[in-house]
Amino acid sequence: MWLIDRLRRRAPVVPVLRLTGVIGSGGALRRGLSLAGLAGAIERAFRVSKAPAVALAISSPGGAPVQAALIAARIRELAEEKKKPVFAFVEDVAASGGYWLACAADEIYVDRSSIVGSIGVVSAGFGLHRLIERFGVERRVHTAGSRKAMLDPFAPERDEDVAKLESVQADIHEAFKALVRERRAGRLRADEETLFEGEFWTGGRAVELGLADRVGHIRPVLREKFGPDVRLRVATPARSWLMRGILPGTDRRLWDMTTAERPSGLPDGAAWVDAVLAAVEERAWWQRFGL
Secondary structure, three states: OHHHHHHHOOOOEEEEEEEEOOEOOOOOOOOOEOHHHHHHHHHHHHHOOOOOOEEEEEEEOOEOHHHHHHHHHHHHHHHHHHOOOEEEEEEEEEEOHHHHHHOOOOEEEEOOOOEEEOOOOOOOOOOOHHHHHHOOOOOOOOOOOOOOOOOOOOOOOOHHHHHHHHHHHHHHHHHHHHHHHHHOOOOOOOOHHHHOOOOEEEHHHHHHHOOOOEEOOHHHHHHHHHOOOOEEEEEOOOOOHHHOOOOOOOOOOOOOOOOOOOOOOOOOOHHHHHHHHHHHHHHHHHHOOOO
């Protein structure tokens, strides 16, 4: 009888889905948040039948809008199917696509110093045509389709190409704004010219603007909601060993890439160069927000 009473008094378990990193499809040596990489963890988080809720621990500077939309949509699909509330807890940053992920939650909690917002779309690159001219390099591009090579970094920028890019960006921006309007309906406390122009704020200011609900951390908030004995169960996708140490909060160590030190079975040459460039690109995403 005592065993039955003990089981009845068992502390509630809240699954925690950690969404940390740049959003985008990765590869064998690239880290990235994508639906393909997170599908199993999302399923496991919502599979805990008696869990009173699912928590999202978010620290992402953004990335690919489609992957952000796919991940958020899957979370909402399962939340509605399982009839479980979802609570998002922003750690370092939930900006751009990272904020898109936060909007999958019913309530958004932040630290006062979290970075939140950046509701916009950005595309960046380099114009290298003068560089190759200086060194006497001739660029040869052959296409079937007059616009196939638009925005070629080795060719002068054309107004019609920029207009096309801006049109695509505007469509993505509208989808982002529509999501925020829907998920934060009745809670936004600033005009759209303020909220939707790509600016970002501290967590405390985000609460004032209605982009977040409260300042609060995951354990105190969940204890407040579900009792002092609530337990957290983390559902974390596997991480690439190469990317350990590249992100905030890790040991900042990168493996020696010499053949002698590299673990067996891993590719070399161009794949290693690609992985290093991916790491540099990822650091650039974080550094936009001072992280």
